[in-house]
Amino acid sequence: MGPMAVSIEDVARAAGVSTATVSRALRGLPHVTPSTRAAVQAIADELGYTASPSASALASGRTRTVGLVVPAISRWFFAECVEGAEVTLRAAGFDALLYSLPDTARPRGPFDAAVLRRRVDAVLVASMSFSAGETAALRSLGVPAVFVSVPQEGFAHVGIDDLAGAVAATRHLVGLGHRVIAHIGGGRHDAPSSPTARRRAGWRQVLAEAGLEHGADLDAEADFTAEDGARVTAALLDRRPDLTAVFAASDEMAMGALRTVRERGLEPGRDVSVIGFDGHTLGSVLGLTTIAQSAHDQGSRAAEYLLDVLAGAPDNAPTALFPTELVVRQSTGPVPVGS
Amino acid sequence: MGPMAVSIEDVARAAGVSTATVSRALRGLPHVTPSTRAAVQAIADELGYTASPSASALASGRTRTVGLVVPAISRWFFAECVEGAEVTLRAAGFDALLYSLPDTARPRGPFDAAVLRRRVDAVLVASMSFSAGETAALRSLGVPAVFVSVPQEGFAHVGIDDLAGAVAATRHLVGLGHRVIAHIGGGRHDAPSSPTARRRAGWRQVLAEAGLEHGADLDAEADFTAEDGARVTAALLDRRPDLTAVFAASDEMAMGALRTVRERGLEPGRDVSVIGFDGHTLGSVLGLTTIAQSAHDQGSRAAEYLLDVLAGAPDNAPTALFPTELVVRQSTGPVPVGS
């Protein structure tokens, strides 16, 4: 530790006041004469005093820390979301505690809420799915929480209109003349309210309206990585040589699809059209058509909500929907003649 | 909070022992009869008891938390690194506190070490650069620290041989017959020991040995994003129509370069070769030749080191170098005939 940590008593002694006054002065509480407040502040700066977060938390019951629960930080959406949330929290003087859901197993390991107990004032969960058990564990923490992406009954929600986004994506393909359009998305048994289910629903809805095939044969499940997107695309192309378009529920999976298409000697946007979902930073490099959203803004907004609740605002579980935008690039084009 | 939080006293009372025994039993300390330990454990489980981290930290002086300091979580290397570190820390019962360096300004804002004071037992810094002032602030925290990527005098270091990687990348291009080879990297005045400086040095060294041009005209500075990589590549192509190859110090910048090359109607790997650095997950999708490294393993290894030091191992500032590998894909190829 080098020099012994300076405590509130050191400051009080040096300033010739009590520790209570130091506490009040430094935290900007009322009932302190401007002159004493300035004096205390000066001494504190000089001594390099910072209140011990542990002691402060123990005495006040508030940790000034928010838990960030995500499935995997390395996936684009979550990295952006965490970044937005962390910056917002930091600016408000809050710390961000990272908790990545264990995914060594399939399905992933249990969300251990116990490690967050008494450690955070609030929790931000960003995930495409969250089980009833996990939600119960979260609720048992007894702190305000907000969900980004997947909504959860009784909790605030920040997200997008996934159904509308998927409808726009599929309509784009139908409008280009495609008639055999596959979908790559999450599990077919995900909760109906989950983003994965709603993206699938949008795909089915548009195809049904157009009188086009939309059964399981064209509906692939993948784990939202480029690798798995490439794998299931290969299976789709093997199974359905008549396939001319793919709607992937994430850009990362769409990028995997692009790779497979090219490996087959086919040209994306000419032989096979691919549209993704997210607005991934690297989409422009690949010429990937997509439904863009801002994960950064959603993370930031969710953090703001928690800060408001912690500041006394009612936690009435509102929903904030962010816009999506169809970004047309080269990976989608008219259906090939003769198909 | 719903039901009032259960304290160590509740457990002690229910088990008919003292709080000290509960503390010892639950933490696996010696000098506790197996039978009492089991009894205490059972009661604790039944009551859903978890020790208050604040109280525990205040009494013991240990927070069981490690600070993760990174410039931007959304960049591939740092996301992977943070993920590797978080998982390793969590497995050891430690929490990960995220601190992203403020980068609103240029150069970035100050690293405010004060917010980490008494909040973390150790710090992991992952960055391409870190100023002397920032290092001093970090040192003032008085806790063990490790640097990933950029080394820092007196601190443990986890990284790769950046010079060797850059040499391999540039040799690859020279071996393909290229003679006008540009470099896209970090600031030209970065510390000589920084990864950016060493990657630049590798490029210069190989070109100098081969008697090829390696001056400022072919040496571009960018901010390690795809966007900026695209921008400076455009400037390079405008300035040097004779350019046939580019070595970018990160895959994200290389991807930006690919975009610009294509936008000019040129074919990567045929008209202009591009090699990156990192082994980005999406490199295979783009056919990007690169020098691959594992950011995940480096983050994990750095976390392990800190855990060892916190467990009593000497903090003798060792260096752990991870391997790099040249991965050849389609973005590099023989120099065009007639160049």
Next chain:
DNA sequence: CTGTTAGCGCGTTCAC
């Protein structure tokens, strides 16, 4: 092997 006793460093009533 177990219980008792002090703090850890603050926030927070109350009095003054």
Next chain:
DNA sequence: GTGAACGCGCTAACAG
């Protein structure tokens, strides 16, 4: 407007 005293919940020394 300011200070004194108590307690947050736990760990660590010391007794026994």
